[in-house]
Amino acid sequence: MQKTISIGYLSKRTGVAVSAIRYYEGQRLLFPERNAGGQRRFLKADIRRLSFILIAQQFGFTLPQIAETLGTLPEGRTPTKADWAAISADFRAVLDEKIETLTRLRDNLDGCIGCGCLSLDKCKLYNADDRAAKYGAGPRYLMGDRPDSA
Numbered sequence: 001m002q003k004t005i006s007i008g009y010l011s012k013r014t015g016v017a018v019s020a021i022r023y024y025e026g027q028r029l030l031f032p033e034r035n036a037g038g039q040r041r042f043l044k045a046d047i048r049r050l051s052f053i054l055i056a057q058q059f060g061f062t063l064p065q066i067a068e069t070l071g072t073l074p075e076g077r078t079p080t081k082a083d084w085a086a087i088s089a090d091f092r093a094v095l096d097e098k099i100e101t102l103t104r105l106r107d108n109l110d111g112c113i114g115c116g117c118l119s120l121d122k123c124k125l126y127n128a129d130d131r132a133a134k135y136g137a138g139p140r141y142l143m144g145d146r147p148d149s150a
Helices: 007-014 018-026 046-058 063-070 081-108 121-126 128-135
Strands: 004-006 040-043
Touching: 004 007, 007 018, 007 040, 007 046, 018 046, 046 063, 046 081, 063 081, 121 128
Parallel strands: none
Antiparallel strands: 004 040
16 A cells, blocks of 8 residues: 555545645645655645645634644654544534534524614514623624523
């Protein structure tokens, strides 16, 4: 079994353009070796690493956040299941929070969101006199504040 793979194979396997792979390398998200001819050689495990980068970006994580998380993985060896489990545990809390926020958005966007506009009839019930403003700016009820506590 081949220990390293070419940038072309990594691109083909992940669907990520070669130029994007080079960009991620420049952002210190990938760490290829160079062979005698100067060509980049990636660990086969970099397929998973790059796939993780793509998924994390789709969920709104920034490249610096992703780099910080991936910085906990070992360089020069294939990460183990335990290595990935540690990353999973850290990401789980952030993802759970995002899921809660998206659920509130889905369930409450057609009603009073605590933004202070008071344009809907429901606002007179849930945010009378803009009580949500005491929690700060923005759509307070979508951000987690509750109408019954305002």
